[in-house]
Amino acid sequence: MIHSVAGLECKSHGGPNRAEDVQEMVFWEDIPKDNEWESPFLKKNERQYMTFESDGGNNIRMSMETVLTMALAMGRVLVLPPSQKMYLLGKGQATFNFADFFPLQELAEEHAGFDIITMEQFLEETMGKTKDMKSQKIVFPPDNKKTKWDGDTGFKSKLAPWLRSIAVDPNWDPNHCIATFPKDGDQQNIDMLQQSMSEILKEEGDFAGKMAFEHYINKPTPVDASTKDRLRELLAQRKKLCIYDKPLQEASIIHFHGKSKAETGGRLLVHFYAFLFFQDWHTDLWMKRFVRDHVRYIDEIQCAAARIVHAIRSSKNSDELHQFDTFHIRRGDFQYKKTRVTAAEIVAVAKDEISVGNTVYIGTDERDKSFFDPLKKHGWKLLFLDDFKDILGDINPNYYGMIDQLIASRGRTFFGCWFSTFSGYIHRIRGYHSQTHNPIGMLPDHETNAKAYSEGRLPNSYYYALEEFKTRMHEYGAVKQNFYSREYPTSWRQLDLDVLEP
Secondary structure (H helix, E strand, C coil): CCCCCCCCCCHHHCCCCCHHHHHCCCCCCCCHHHHHCCCCCCCCCCCCEEEECCCCCCHHHHHHHHHHHHHHHHCCEEECCCCECCCCCCCCCCCECHHHCCCHHHHHHHCCCCCEECHHHHHHHHCCCCECCCCCCECCCHHHHCCCCCCCCHHHHHHHHHHHHHCECCCCCCCCCEEEECCCCCHHHHHHHHHHHHHHHHCCCCCCCCCHHHHCCCCCCCCCCCHHHHHHHHCCCCCCEEECCHHHHHCCEEEECCCCCHHHCCCCCCCHHHHEEECCHHHHHHHHHHHHHHCCCCHHHHHHHHHHHHHHHCCCCCCCCCCCEEEEECCCCCCCHHHCCCHHHHHHHHCCCCCCCCEEEEEECCCCHHHHHHHHHHCCEEECHHHHHHHHCCCCHHHHHHHHHHHHHCCCCEEEECCCHHHHHHHHHHHHHHCCCCCCCCCCCCCCCHHHHHCCCCCCEEEEECHHHCCHHHCCCCCCCCHHHCCCHHHCCCCCCCCCCC
């Protein structure tokens, strides 16, 4: 039975059993009216498709959010890539699909204007109907009209190039342009968007330059501001709009390749909210709510994290909930070597924010636990996911990293690693929580910090590396390149403004 994505059902996943323990993990809202939204570009009498090639690691989530929101914005059927090996995953399971991590079936069921299908379904639906973009001749899938590509290593070498040959490539590079969606298909709206961009680029000052970020520190643009004002803040040195215009609107299939090839656009290693811009501010908030309320880990993962958080909070002989602090310490094959600091350096950065004697949960890919001895010697009581194997049960070990993220998000104080999209998502979840009045967790001083939270700032969130960015989450800042280095308050700030209006 399909349940509401906006709910969280843990009884069939081994608990926890107390409603308050389940509720602690919930950062999303149940807004039934949001499910009625449809793209102004949705064609009722024609199925249009969007295909894509996925990224890897924690970027699986980032790319999933981006392609979901783009398909929704375009009113297109989203075609999932075949199940395949994914970077940093593969413990006991050969291949994965996005539905292994996100409730995609429920998501499609709940939204009137959205449809998700498998690659096999897409190939069967379009068999004998697709044309090569150059020759305009009917072409069939490679390997003698093969439709089942799950787990097939030929996806990248055979099927992906074929998809590129039959589809329109928008040639959108997130580093150089903003994916822009007008209110509707009226050319007048497209002209207005271009005019706004032209006027911004002619303005005095440095809004389109490297110092643009400085203009917005603790000065957020209102979420219901004019198109021009909202666009100005999103620029991040980009000087071009990639508009979903008439030719793209008419294309039967659009394909995003996800590779860094200058001749065909850029890799979609970007947060959806840093790339997509909507002329209508209501649509902008709706899309951000859609991701908050629906694009979250499946119940099995959420509930496992809830059980462990409950165990940590109940570890003292007291009726009071036990607070704990958290880290995400990235140590594995991370390309940014300057973030590989020593444990002593981590203690030095965090000791003023986390008191001696505090319980500290550490999410990490470091297998040698002796690395953390300096944290123990400092006087922190350390906990790791390994300490809760009895609570985890027989859950898929490929979920461990996601469980770590959710547990870390509930710490009173959190320290993450700059450049890590894994740490970044923990910050975003904490941002989502900061916009609610959930009294459990890292917000005992919610009322004291009401102004900070209304601006999207996170006073209890830090970076242990790079140290110069330690308190960056304490400020409001506009998105900037490199987008993936961190998450930004615009993704969680005041998302419910228009649904709370009378």
